[in-house]
Amino acid sequence: MGQFVQFAINGLMAGAIYALIAVGIVSVYKATKVVNFAHGYLIMFGAYFYFTFAVIVPGQPWAPTWLASWQPAWMIEMKGDLPMFSPVAAVLDWVANLPRILLGLAGALVCNAILGRIIERVLMRPLMGQSIFAMIMVTVGLISILSGAAQLIWTADAASVPYIAPNMPIRFELFGTMIFLFGTDLVNMFVALLLFGGIVAFVKFTKGGIAIRATAEDQSTAYSMGISVPKVFSRAWVLASTTGAIAGAILATRNGISPSLGLFGFSVLAIVLMGGLDSYVGVLIAAMVVGVLEAMTQWKMGGGWAEIVPYVTVLVVLVWRPHGLMGQKEVERI
Amino acid sequence: MTMNRRSFLATTAAATAITGTPMILRAQPKEYVLGASLPLTGPFATAGQLVAPAFAMAAKLFNDEGGIAGTPIRFVTEDSGYVPQNALNNYQRALASEGKNMIGYFADSTGAMKLIAPELKGENARIMGSTSFASELADPATHPYQYLSGPTYQSQFDILLQNIKNEGGQKVAFIFSNTEFGRDPIEHGRKRAEELGLEVVLEESTKAEGADIPTHVTKLAQSGADHCILQGYVTGVWPQLIGGARQFGLPVKFKGTFWGMEKLIADRITAEAGPFLAGYEGVMPYRYFYDREDAPRYQQYAELSKAMFAGTPLENYMSTWAIQTMCGLEIAMKAFRDTAEAGQELTADNIAENLAGISDWDSGGFFGGPVSMENNAIGTGRVYGYNPEDGLFTPKSDWFTV
Structure with missing residues (x-):
């Protein structure tokens, strides 16, 4: 039982990250009906912006030393001879890195928001009123542009970034089994779920959110009701880009920085389809189910199966409910 | 002079002899070519971009030493994105454009080696090294023209x-x-x-x-x-x-x-x-680049690196990935040179035979001591x-x- 709980938690932690990635795809789809195939690459840019502001900028000769590593006397004294992975040492390491972590997150958020805005303004808005298919194809083309641009700017070098939260080991006994968790993964999960909840609340309860929902229902009616549809488009892209920036930063702390981060978007697309392209709650459930299924399959059947079983489940769900778990069924009136 | 059947045959034979001789002479090209596919983009781009400069260094080094029996060698590298099909396309393109001048090819993955292997037949056969240490490739019966530059x-x-x-x-x-x-x-x-x-x-x-x-x-x-x-x-x-x-x-x-x-x-x-x-x-399988006291070849590389890559991280350190590539190129060059020195034409069969026969080879310090090719691989390491x-x-x- 203890082991079951261990793998279930591991799965939930992975699922929360999937959900945070998926929320961007759903936001853009809800507002514009465009499935953004390039979302993974927006996330990759978020990761690289985090890397730029948390690693490259603090490492410059002109940057103040406290930015790279804030080491006041009390901290050096406290660290003393602490073992490397003791909880206190992990927290102190995190505090030392805090200035650059905050700079990294702020930089990633701002830069990715600008990037999202540029994409919407330059590539998507001119296509408003055209076929949705054309807009989707633009996102496919965007994959090559973003992937190539990232390698031009940052090269293909792999690199590491500082953890967003203290990465102390957490151990406790449950049903006679020692449970191991990484502190940073738990925090990542809470950050992802908080952001997810915040976005759902925004869409449900704020004026801007209602505008997104109205536009998703019917663009022409939304226009006639005085809603600025271009603004809604823009807001959705910025929302996707900023959540993508956080997702990118979290992914970078888990897997390191490399151009292959962009590929995550594709596996999450399957999760979005399973949940329902226009349903935040459906996508959250799907992300958690896939995360837990992956962990359980890895536990019981090994890695070969872990890459298949969850996606077979996605297919089964789609055969059963073609519009996803909680997606809106479209009725075409002729 | 009237042209009868006998004189026609005699004239034709003479003409063939005259025009045929330069054909044999032309078998010795002005330069040899070794093509390569590298993962300059894609998931292993970090490795590919560190390996790419090794080809520039190899060209300088080998040609300064006289190329292959006096004929220079040129390296043609292309990006594969770590997609085997791209590597196969690159290989076919290089073969079409370079023809017989291309005497070898370097691939960037096991997948690429396996995909290209069926192409290596008859006139299209070329000797092939790669970044792969896949065990399946170390079998001269199934992969006669492919070799590993270290242990499987x-x-x-x-x-x-x-x-x-x-x-x-x-x-x-x-x-x-x-x-x-x-x-x-x-x-x-x-x-x-x-x-x-x-x-x-x-x-x-x-x-x-x-x-x-x-x-x-x-x-x-x-x-x-x-x-x-x-x-x-x-x-x-x-x-x-x-x-x-x-x-x-x-x-x-x-x-x-x-x-x-x-x-x-x-x-x-x-x-x-x-x-x-x-x-x-x-x-x-190899010494690290900084361990070059007993590695004269590494010392040559170090001198060249300082001159060719000044101001870049490659100036002082060559990655193990680049060393593997250099080792692969050194093995190929040894087989090319041995074949040429034996007075044989540089066909894939002749080169493969000489490559398989590499024995007690002093690599100049890549390995701990003299090494031999066994099953087209060198089974040593520490x-x-x-x-x-x-x-x-x-x-x-x-x-x-x-």
């Missing part, structure tokens, strides 16, 4: 398992990426471990990128392994797995194979996340360990030959 992954596992046995290890875990590269030596390793009396307590496959580290580390913790061999990773996953295990307080000793043994990656991880790679060991304090991998065993 299976041989690397043999070396590591023997080393673990020598250290008194009892329980071994294999963690590998769910790729051809990752799975290659697992079955063989299981058998070899059994022969050595080692118990394989975990065989865990992971994603090649973005693996679920907590889950894998949990399984490693539950397995009770005292040693863990990591296989099938380049820049990612292996450092995170080791970091995760250390955070959990696992005393497991980690060992890696060639692609997980690059100093540049270990240094970056140490700089960002602390010295948790202390004690990490792995098998390396265990190195990483020290985060000085950022160096240093020898932890003698050279093993398997």
Whole structure:
């Protein structure tokens, strides 16, 4: 039982990250009906912006030393001879890195928001009123542009970034089994779920959110009701880009920085389809189910199966409910 | 003069003799070409971009030495994006444009080697090296024109398992990426471990990128392994797995194979996340670049690097990945030169025969001593360990030959 709980938690932690990635795809789809195939690459840019502001900028000769590593006397004294992975040492390491972590997150958020805005303004808005298919194809083309641009700017070098939260080991006994968790993964999960909840609340309860929902229902009616549809488009892209920036930063702390981060978007697309392209709650459930299924399959059947079983489940769900778990069924009136 | 049947035949024979002689002379081209596909983009672009400059250096070095019996050699490199089909397309294009002048090709993956292998027939056959150490390729019966520039992954596992046995290890875990590269030596390793009396307590496959580290580390913790061999990773996953295990307080000793043994990656991880790679060991077929006291060829490389790559990180350090490529090119050049010196035409069959016959070759310091080609591979290597304090991998065993 203890082991079951261990793998279930591991799965939930992975699922929360999937959900945070998926929320961007759903936001853009809800507002514009465009499935953004390039979302993974927006996330990759978020990761690289985090890397730029948390690693490259603090490492410059002109940057103040406290930015790279804030080491006041009390901290050096406290660290003393602490073992490397003791909880206190992990927290102190995190505090030392805090200035650059905050700079990294702020930089990633701002830069990715600008990037999202540029994409919407330059590539998507001119296509408003055209076929949705054309807009989707633009996102496919965007994959090559973003992937190539990232390698031009940052090269293909792999690199590491500082953890967003203290990465102390957490151990406790449950049903006679020692449970191991990484502190940073738990925090990542809470950050992802908080952001997810915040976005759902925004869409449900704020004026801007209602505008997104109205536009998703019917663009022409939304226009006639005085809603600025271009603004809604823009807001959705910025929302996707900023959540993508956080997702990118979290992914970078888990897997390191490399151009292959962009590929995550594709596996999450399957999760979005399973949940329902226009349903935040459906996508959250799907992300958690896939995360837990992956962990359980890895536990019981090994890695070969872990890459298949969850996606077979996605297919089964789609055969059963073609519009996803909680997606809106479209009725075409002729 | 009237043209009758006899005089026509005589004239034709004479004309053929005259025009045929230059044809033979033309068999000696103005330059030879060796084509290459490198992963300059895609998931292994880090490695590809570190390897690419080696070709520029090789061209300078080999041509300054007189090329192949006085004929210069030119390298033509193209990006594959680490997609085997792209490498095959590159190969076919190079073959079409360079024709017989192209006497060899260098591919960037096992997949590319296997995809191109069926093309190597008759007139289209070329000698092929690569970045791969795939065990399947080390078989002259099925892959007569392809060679490995070091030990197969299976041989690397043999070396590591023997080393673990020598250290008194009892329980071994294999963690590998769910790729051809990752799975290659697992079955063989299981058998070899059994022969050595080692118990394989975990065989865990992971994603090649973005693996679920907590889950894998949990399984490693539950397995009770005292040693863990990591296989099938380049820049990612292996450092995170080791970091995760250390955070959990696992005393497991980690060992890696060639692609997980690059100093540049270990240094970056140490700089960002602390010295948790202390004690990490792995098998390396070649000397590291800084260990060049007994490696005259490395000393030549060092001089060239200073001149050719001044102001770049390559000026002082050549990655193990680039060293592997240089070794592959050196082996090919030796086979080309041996073939030319024997007065043979540089056909794939002649070159392959000379390559297979490489025996007691003094490589100039790549390996611990003279080496021989066996089954188109060189089964030698030794265990190195990483020290985060000085950022160096240093020898932890003698050279093993398997």
